[in-house]
Amino acid sequence: MKANIVLLPGDGIGVEVVAETRATLDAVAAQFGHSFSYSEHLIGGCAIDATGTALTQETLDACRAADAVLLGAVGGPKWDNPSASVRPEQGLLALRQGLGLYANLRPIRLFPELIQASPLKAERLADVDILVVRELTGGLYFGKPRIREEVNGRRRAVDTLEYTDEEIQRVVELAFRLASSRRRLVTSVDKANVLESSRLWRTVATEVAARHPEIRIEHQLVDSCAMRLITSAAAFDVIVTENMFGDILTDEAAVLAGSLGLCPSASLGDGTRGVYEPIHGSAPDIAGKGIANPIGTILSAAMLLRHSLRLDKEAAVLERAVAQAIAGGARTADLGGKLSTQGMGAAVRAKLAG
Ligand SMILES: NC(=O)C1=CN([C@@H]2O[C@H](COP(=O)(O)OP(=O)(O)OC[C@H]3O[C@@H](n4cnc5c(N)ncnc54)[C@H](O)[C@@H]3O)[C@@H](O)[C@H]2O)C=CC1
Ligand SMILES: CC(C)CC(=O)C(=O)O
Numbered sequence: 001m002k003a004n005i006v007l008l009p010g011d012g013i014g015v016e017v018v019a020e021t022r023a024t025l026d027a028v029a030a031q032f033g034h035s036f037s038y039s040e041h042l043i044g045g046c047a048i049d050a051t052g053t054a055l056t057q058e059t060l061d062a063c064r065a066a067d068a069v070l071l072g073a074v075g076g077p078k079w080d081n082p083s084a085s086v087r088p089e090q091g092l093l094a095l096r097q098g099l100g101l102y103a104n105l106r107p108i109r110l111f112p113e114l115i116q117a118s119p120l121k122a123e124r125l126a127d128v129d130i131l132v133v134r135e136l137t138g139g140l141y142f143g144k145p146r147i148r149e150e151v152n153g154r155r156r157a158v159d160t161l162e163y164t165d166e167e168i169q170r171v172v173e174l175a176f177r178l179a180s181s182r183r184r185l186v187t188s189v190d191k192a193n194v195l196e197s198s199r200l201w202r203t204v205a206t207e208v209a210a211r212h213p214e215i216r217i218e219h220q221l222v223d224s225c226a227m228r229l230i231t232s233a234a235a236f237d238v239i240v241t242e243n244m245f246g247d248i249l250t251d252e253a254a255v256l257a258g259s260l261g262l263c264p265s266a267s268l269g270d271g272t273r274g275v276y277e278p279i280h281g282s283a284p285d286i287a288g289k290g291i292a293n294p295i296g297t298i299l300s301a302a303m304l305l306r307h308s309l310r311l312d313k314e315a316a317v318l319e320r321a322v323a324q325a326i327a328g329g330a331r332t333a334d335l336g337g338k339l340s341t342q343g344m345g346a347a348v349r350a351k352l353a354g
């Protein structure tokens with residue numbers, strides 16, 4: 001098949017992990033006789049430097065016209081001035097909103113050979129297989145008003161956590177659909193003991209659950225959820241939650257896997273187009289050294305093959321190649337190894353045909 005893929009490497013290690021993933025997608029295409037064409041566009045800090053804005057209309061239009069988008073990461077110290085009027089992260093938020101990608105699927109799966117890479121005891125990690133469905137275009141990252149001002153000599157700032165019932169319903173509905181082909185448990189995470197928006201979330205989640213009697217629902221407060229992710233992660237199947245809660249809980253859950261650099265994601269809306277990106281950021285502490293782990297991005301590309309291109313077999317072959325490379329001892333520095341980003345990509349490609 002022919003597919004038009006937009007690459008948005010972004011900033012920092014985003015550039016390094018996307019380059020390695022493109023080479024890996026090319027290897028998949030060659031193996032199965034597909035033709036993937038790529039166009040590369042700016043987002044984040046590099047877009048601010050070139051154009052003054054973190055997401056140009058040109059980049060957004062290219063993404064709208066593509067079959068799928070592969071993104072690295074945005075941000076870095078160069079653009080971190082708290083008084084700056086434009087920030088790299090705004091580009092990513094605008095892209096997600098502009099493409100209507102309201103659900104971010106973040107699977108947390110463990111490779112048995114990496115159990116020792118996690119600081120947690122092995123017995124806490126047995127049977128962990130979690131899918132976090134993070135709401136992506138609402139909640140605290142998008143609510144209005146958003147204010148920063150000075151009033152009577154005092155500095156004041158406001159962020160707003162706002163949801164409509166429709167925004168909650170569509171993402172929770174998706175979580176239930178996904179749970180139906182898994183272990184049939186949805187954990188809806190909120191802060192309903194304090195937040196009005198969470199009480200609406202819990203009410204709507206309960207209404208959605210009533211339409212899916214074959215699937216169990218449990219409600220969990222976000223603070224105790226953070227604790228259970230460490231003490232009893234295997235008890236979770238699908239977690240569905242607010243934008244910022246999901247952002248934070250998934251970085252925590254990455255510790256179960258052994259490294260933030262291993263974890264992929266798919267940002268999806270109602271159609272087949274999606275944005276696929278690792279859950280990590282631009283990692284300024286290791287950027288430019290060629291040592292970032294590309295596996296989170298390569299596994300995001302596998303999600304791209306499955307969700308946007310409907311290439312289930314190719315996705316499975318790529319995921320198997322990653323598993324075999326890791327089983328064969330391939331390790332970047334975050335996993336205690338010595339492989340470079342390119343070395344890890346090459347180790348995966350070496351297992352593709354096998
Ligand atoms: N989706 C995105 O584009 C995201 C962007 N960011 C941005 O990234 C910048 C840095 O944020 P941080 O809080 O430092 O989070 P980060 O995720 O960039 O890094 C956290 C830690 O994990 C390590 N790490 C991350 N990815 C890795 C990989 N692939 N291989 C090996 N080690 C890896 C880093 O070296 C660092 O020690 C900020 O500007 C932030 O806004 C943060 C999260 C998501
Ligand atoms: C806007 C992003 C920087 C938020 C984030 O950390 C993420 O999506 O993982």
Ligand SMILES: [Mg+2]
Pocket residue numbers: 247248251279
């Ligand atoms: Mg994050």
